[in-house]
Amino acid sequence: MIQALLVAVVAFLASIDEQTFGACMMSRPLFTGPIVGLIMGDVTTGIIIGASLEAMFMGSIMVGSAVPPEVYASSVLSIAVAIQSGTGVGTAVALALPLSIFLQMWRKFCYAIPGSWAGKQIEKAVNERNIKKANLLHLTVVPLSIGIPSALLVFVAVAFGADTINTVLNAIPTVVMDGFNVAAGVLSCVGLALLIKMMSNSKVLPYLFLGFICVIYLGMDVIGVAVAGLCIAFIAVSNMKFDTVEEEDF
Template sequence: MLQAFLLGMIAFIAQSEFALGTSLISRPIVTGLFTGIVMGDIKAGVIMGATLELAFIGSFSVGGAIPPDVVTGGILGVAFAIASKSGVETVLLLALPIATFTLILKNVYLGIIIPMLAHKADAYAEEGNCRGIEKMQLISGFGLSLMLALIVFFSYLLGSNVISTILNSIPEFVQRGLAVATGIIPALGFAMLARLLLNKTVAPYFFLGFAIAVYTGVPLTGIAIFGGILAVIVVNLKDGVQLRGAKAVEESEVEEDEDF
């Protein structure tokens, strides 16, 4: 009961960014750490959270597209995997269906409850009632947080023993397949992110980092440091060129005014 309550609190706080601002505490790499603390296995929580982060790395809302819920998927996936003493491959099997199911409930809330609160906020706006508008904003945000907290609380409270039984009944060849999928799904997450970010401007830098990693053996930390330095240099060069261009335009305008 206590673990279920604490996991629900983690979900509530993680989703509270909807009302308080985006801080990325909802990401699996963060919730995995706190879930590991609650479950008594910090190392497993960090490893499983990082694995889920790779799988969900491209899961961000873009326009009207809402991705699977990383809060409940990350927390319950890690919690069930630790409770059943399973490996990293199991956390992906658990997290993805949970996140997809929660997305359905989340869409119901976003499609029905929030529009009702928004109309109420419009009425407060016509009255000039700023406190009423703020209240609707907070209710909409914390209401979603409460919904996810309750999902996590009751799911863990009712499902930990059931999940353990199901996992123990999975054949060995399926578990080996899950171990292979553990290596593939993070690559899929990176591919989803790359599809959003890669263009003809940044693609050369991506392949430059890849070539350095393959042919020089420099670790990823070194490549990240090198990339950060290169980004600062490129930005400063662009700013310098723009500044010189602006000065040239000003000088030419001054000369034309003097000639006139």
């Protein structure tokens, strides 16, 4: 029960990341995987599954009006169930996509009424120039109406659904589970393709190929490429020229 409660807390914090912490990326499977693994008593498996799900959902981010499947709480639940059942990456991959779609619908359903009410109250507070009230509503009603339903679902699934989930998993043929393990590697390529698709413009894409050259032909590790990329970013920003606009008195 304590494990289920702690996993639910991780799912809650992951769910409210974008609304409260400004999408700091601490809710991604790569970060939550080791934490869930620590709670469930198997950090190594948590890291492996978290990295696999991160590669799978690498390009799944909210851009404009495009709303992707729910990645955060669904990944937490997938990792917890996979460790709990002892079946590894194949189970996590098998559960991640359907859970992410279901959790997105569940979250939207629970968020509809309080979110609509909060939106109207925030708009009213802004019109009244009551910024403190607007910020309070934005930082309480909005994230709580998203985080609590996700955390509650994860808690119930981990605390009471282990035996049922294990029964279902044991009924799945071995060949199907092997197929899911193979799909984990294929979906990693899909996640990378989604990321490249978003980066496919003449200004950004050369940096991607530069990183590819560093890894493949120069044999640099990830840390070396990251440091080199940071240096290039500093140089690019320092050389940027901005048009000065004369300030007007209002």
